[in-house]
Amino acid sequence: MRSRVVAELVALFAPPGCAAxxxxxxxxxxxxxxxxxxxxPWLRGPRCERCGLPSPCAPCPAxxxxxxxxxxxxxxxGPARDLVxxxxxxxxxxxxxxxxxxxxAAAPTGLLRSDSSEAASAGPPGAVAVVPVPAHPKNxxxxxxxxxxxxxxxxxxxxxxxxxACLSRTGTARRQVGRSRTRRMSEPIxxxxxxxxxxxxxxxxxxxxxxxxxxxxxxxKRAGATRVDAVTYARTLRH
Numbered sequence: 001m002r003s004r005v006v007a008e009l010v011a012l013f014a015p016p017g018c019a020a021x022x023x024x025x026x027x028x029x030x031x032x033x034x035x036x037x038x039x040x041p042w043l044r045g046p047r048c049e050r051c052g053l054p055s056p057c058a059p060c061p062a063x064x065x066x067x068x069x070x071x072x073x074x075x076x077x078g079p080a081r082d083l084v085x086x087x088x089x090x091x092x093x094x095x096x097x098x099x100x101x102x103x104x105a106a107a108p109t110g111l112l113r114s115d116s117s118e119a120a121s122a123g124p125p126g127a128v129a130v131v132p133v134p135a136h137p138k139n140x141x142x143x144x145x146x147x148x149x150x151x152x153x154x155x156x157x158x159x160x161x162x163x164x165a166c167l168s169r170t171g172t173a174r175r176q177v178g179r180s181r182t183r184r185m186s187e188p189i190x191x192x193x194x195x196x197x198x199x200x201x202x203x204x205x206x207x208x209x210x211x212x213x214x215x216x217x218x219x220x221k222r223a224g225a226t227r228v229d230a231v232t233y234a235r236t237l238r239h
Contacts, residue, residue, distance in 0.1 A: 020082035041075040066217035072235035073106040088147045100154030128197035129164040130156045133204035152203035189215035193223035207232040
């Protein structure tokens with residue numbers, strides 16, 4: 001009760017803005033306004049398990065990918081794009097829990113479960129760990145945090161799967177925004193992984209061309225993983 005009163009007093013003198021559209025929020029405890037929540041571009045209907053795009057996806061861009069499946073709750077558009085930007089570039093770390101809640105609530109049955117769960121006998125092998133896709137150390141120094149690790153930690157908390165930040169990024173930092181799929185895929189990202197669990201869920205904020213997920217999955221499989229399921233908050237529908 002006390003926290004609610006404090007939040008209302010703060011909102012009275014300095015109304016917080018929606019993380020997506022910046023409209024003042026009536027409830028200071030909320031991060032996103034009702035309009036933006038309703039406008040989130042949920043991906044519904046049949047989707048390709050390999051690339052995460054709506055079916056049919058032919059030719060599938062992930063047909064030969066190192067990751068086994070890819071899934072996202074949202075298209076990378078509208079409020080979902082704005083929330084990713086607020087987390088990644090605006091330092092709105094509290095959004096990670098909201099995003100993780102949407103991921104875990106909408107995830108396909110069995111995707112975010114452990115081998116010890118009751119459902120372990122059905123569907124694909126249960127995950128053993130949640131692994132964040134690492135940002136380049138240079139970007140982490142500039143931002144002060146790694147957005148994928150923050151998001152993966154929130155997913156870990158909600159699912160009970162342990163967080164294993166076993167990947168590291170090497171080589172030169174490369175800005176991916178605006179680069180074509182052909183260029184991204186022809187200039188592979190350098191990643192390394194220490195010993196890792198057999199089945200893992202790889203977590204990142206956005207699945208665009210799949211180049212970053214591909215580099216991470218390859219590193220994980222070199223380190224001993226046999227199955228890598230890629231989960232991101234948003235998916236670019238075509239690039």
